[in-house]
Amino acid sequence: MEKIAIIDMGSNSIRFLVLEIADNRSYTLLYQEKETIRLGVGLAQSGYISADGIKRALNSLKMYRHIMSVMGVNKCLAVATAAVRSAKNGREFLETIKQETHIHMEVITGEREAYLGYLGVINTIRERDFLLFDLGGASIEMTLVRQGKPEKSISLPMGAVTLTERFQLQNTVHMDTLQACQKYIRKKLLTVPWLHNINIPLIGIGGTARTFAKMDQKATNYEFSKIHNYQLSLSRFTDIYEQVTTRTHANRKKIPGLSGDRVDIIVAGATVLKEVFALTASKEMIIGGCGLREGLFYEYYAQYFQLPSPQIENILEFSITNFIGTLGSAVHRIHCKQVTRLTLQLFDQLQPLHRYGRRARTLLMTAARLHDVGKTINFYNHARHSAFMIGHAPLYGLTHREQLIAGFIAGFHHGISRKTLIAYRYAQMADADDWIMIRKLSTLLALADASDLTYEQVVQDFSITIQDDIVVLVITSAPDSVHEAADYAMKQYIKQFKKEFHMSLVLIWK
Numbered sequence: 001m002e003k004i005a006i007i008d009m010g011s012n013s014i015r016f017l018v019l020e021i022a023d024n025r026s027y028t029l030l031y032q033e034k035e036t037i038r039l040g041v042g043l044a045q046s047g048y049i050s051a052d053g054i055k056r057a058l059n060s061l062k063m064y065r066h067i068m069s070v071m072g073v074n075k076c077l078a079v080a081t082a083a084v085r086s087a088k089n090g091r092e093f094l095e096t097i098k099q100e101t102h103i104h105m106e107v108i109t110g111e112r113e114a115y116l117g118y119l120g121v122i123n124t125i126r127e128r129d130f131l132l133f134d135l136g137g138a139s140i141e142m143t144l145v146r147q148g149k150p151e152k153s154i155s156l157p158m159g160a161v162t163l164t165e166r167f168q169l170q171n172t173v174h175m176d177t178l179q180a181c182q183k184y185i186r187k188k189l190l191t192v193p194w195l196h197n198i199n200i201p202l203i204g205i206g207g208t209a210r211t212f213a214k215m216d217q218k219a220t221n222y223e224f225s226k227i228h229n230y231q232l233s234l235s236r237f238t239d240i241y242e243q244v245t246t247r248t249h250a251n252r253k254k255i256p257g258l259s260g261d262r263v264d265i266i267v268a269g270a271t272v273l274k275e276v277f278a279l280t281a282s283k284e285m286i287i288g289g290c291g292l293r294e295g296l297f298y299e300y301y302a303q304y305f306q307l308p309s310p311q312i313e314n315i316l317e318f319s320i321t322n323f324i325g326t327l328g329s330a331v332h333r334i335h336c337k338q339v340t341r342l343t344l345q346l347f348d349q350l351q352p353l354h355r356y357g358r359r360a361r362t363l364l365m366t367a368a369r370l371h372d373v374g375k376t377i378n379f380y381n382h383a384r385h386s387a388f389m390i391g392h393a394p395l396y397g398l399t400h401r402e403q404l405i406a407g408f409i410a411g412f413h414h415g416i417s418r419k420t421l422i423a424y425r426y427a428q429m430a431d432a433d434d435w436i437m438i439r440k441l442s443t444l445l446a447l448a449d450a451s452d453l454t455y456e457q458v459v460q461d462f463s464i465t466i467q468d469d470i471v472v473l474v475i476t477s478a479p480d481s482v483h484e485a486a487d488y489a490m491k492q493y494i495k496q497f498k499k500e501f502h503m504s505l506v507l508i509w510k
Contacts, residue, residue: 003030004300005068005076007061008293009105011040011083011137012161012207012265014057016064017293018071025305026325027297029394031067035060036261039083040137040161049087054096061101077296078105081113082139082159110155114141116295118150121203123298123312124290124319124396125229131198131280134291135206135272137161137265142276144194148311152194158185160208160269169271170264171249178245181268185275199281205291208269211262213287215240218256224400224426226392228289231399234277237285244270316362316397320369323393330376335455340368342448342462347441349464350471353501354440363402364441366395367409371445387411391426404429405438412442413449416496440500443493450489451475458483470504471497483509 002021007014018031037056039049068076084090085107094105108116117134122145132143138159144152164170167181189195204212213230216222219240243255244266252263262269273285295310302310312318324331347356347364367390374385390407398406404426416439430438451459458481463474477483490507497505 002075002304003071003073004297005064005073005078006293006296007064007076007078007103007105008296009037009039009057009078009080009084011043011081011139011159012036012038013137014060015293016060016067017297018067018073019297021301021304022325024325026322027301028326031071033060033064033067038137038161039087040159041165043083043087043138044162044165047086047088049083049089049093053083054093057093058097058100061097061103065101065103075300076103077300078103079116079292079296080105080107081292082110082136082155082157085109086138086157110139110141111153113139113292114143114153114155115150116292116299117141117205118143118145118153119295119298119310120291120293121205121288122148123310123315124294125203125286125288126315126397127201127203127286130201130203130286131195131276131282132203132205132288133209133276135160135204135208135269140272142192142195144198154192156188156192158188158272160265160272163268163272164265167268169267173245173267178267178271181271182275185272186279189275189279195276195279197279197281199283202276202280202282202285203288204273204285205288207262208266208273209285209287210289211258211266212237212240212270212273212285214257214259215255216257224391224404224429226289226400227287229399230287232285232287234283234285237273237277241270241274314397316366316395319394319396320366323395324369324373327373327376331372332455334457335452336369336372338452338457338459339371339445339448340365342451342459343368343445345462346444346448346464349462350444350466350501353466353471353503354437356437356441359402360437360441363398363406364409364445366390366398366403366406367413367441368445368448370406371410371413371449383411383414386413401429401434405434408438409442409445412438413445415446415493416442443496443500446493446496447490450493451486453485453489456481458486466503469502470506471501472506472508474508474510476510 004019006017013034013036016033019027020030021027039053042050097105121132128148130145134141136159139155139157141155143150167177210227213227216232216236299310347361370390371386373389374382377385387407387410390410391404395403458477459475460478461476465472494505
């Protein structure tokens with residue numbers, strides 16, 4: 001077992017994570033902290049990190065050092081970005097940190113910062129072609145990704161804090177000042193020819209992107225408060241941008257989702273985003289909650305286990321396996337593997353009947369593998385607990401809606417129940433067609449789960465024949481096995497099968 005701390009000291013804030021890597025290769029986030037330290041304040045004018053900024057950073061780092069000691073952290077990865085690498089007193093500042101906190105902090109280049117952000121995103125979001133940008137307090141890193149691989153990358157020395165100071169955007173913004181800022185940003189971006197009219201999604205990491213997601217979620221009454229992988233259209237961005245840039249400082253504070261420590265720098269950050277949208281001709285921004293810190297972790301994880309690459313090939317498979325690995329013995333892994341195999345057999349052989357494709361199969365697979373995770377909360381009503389846990393688990397490679405649908409499929413694996421619907425607040429995020437699919441797929445999961453009622457893996461295979469309005473399910477059982485309990489359990493879902501598929505189901509054991 002290994003406990004690792006990660007510190008990311010940026011121009012606006014400092015972030016601290018503690019993760020635990022278990023002997024079974026699963027990892028868990030144990031602790032997270034963020035402080036606003038504003039190292040970038042005054043940097044553009046003086047070239048130096050201010051004494052106040054240094055004091056704020058040291059106070060945070062001393063607290064982190066104490067937490068590491070209390071939690072028994074074995075390894076600390078600490079990096080500093082744009083403010084420190086551009087400050088004239090940056091090296092002196094790092095030496096002070098080492099002397100007063102015993103934390104060795106590495107200043108990373110803009111190129112490495114972009115690469116680590118890429119690792120954090122490519123391992124947690126399914127997109128393959130996108131422009132990744134990380135807008136910080138003093139710089140913006142951008143990476144063009146095609147077919148999942150980084151093609152081009154650049155770091156430009158402009159960020160939310162430094163632009164705010166340069167154009168005095170803290171308070172009420174005048175149109176001529178805003179236009180001057182826009183012109184300055186556009187001129188910087190135009191020096192990057194590979195940005196022009198790429199017309200692919202943006203993926204934004206950093207505080208400004210996350211704040212836009214929070215404001216949009218509040219404005220649209222989006223009930224699912226998860227930020228990572230939230231999708232924001234250009235039209236929705238434009239609506240919020242108009243609010244942010246036309247309100248007085250006092251009225252900006254009233255915008256739901258805009259935190260008080262970002263009110264003064266949001267105009268500059270928003271203006272950068274607007275110009276990136278315009279130059280790239282992108283129509284959508286996906287917000288990444290994972291970035292540089294997660295990239296550092298995946299890089300370390302790959303080295304720790306001597307993996308060939310820190311880039312994960314199948315991020316959904318990896319995250320499901322990791323989640324299961326963190327749950328202990330409450331989840332019967334052999335049973336879940338058996339149920340998943342048989343559920344997918346039913347899905348594949350009934351495809352002419354339900355006509356769902358590969359993505360639906362993926363959601364069903366996710367639900368089947370995790371259908372019993374609710375037992376870690378309470379055995380009773382565990383299907384409902386599973387629905388909630390799957391919906392909120394750190395699963396990557398699914399959209400918000402897909403993850404909730406997978407949770408609902410699992411939530412009905414003991415039969416379709418209004419109690420589950422009433423107990424689960426996100427029901428309206430699935431539309432009417434989704435609910436038809438959920439009911440059908442949960443019926444297949446329920447049948448497969450019933451076939452392993454005794455956890456003995458009695459069933460070897462399913463074979464289906466569709467004749468007129470009858471589905472004949474031939475069940476091959478293991479030699480010398482007793483299948484009466486499984487047969488009884490499966491027959492409880494014959495009525496539900498007919499209701500959902502409008503076909504009679506006949507079970508034949510062989």
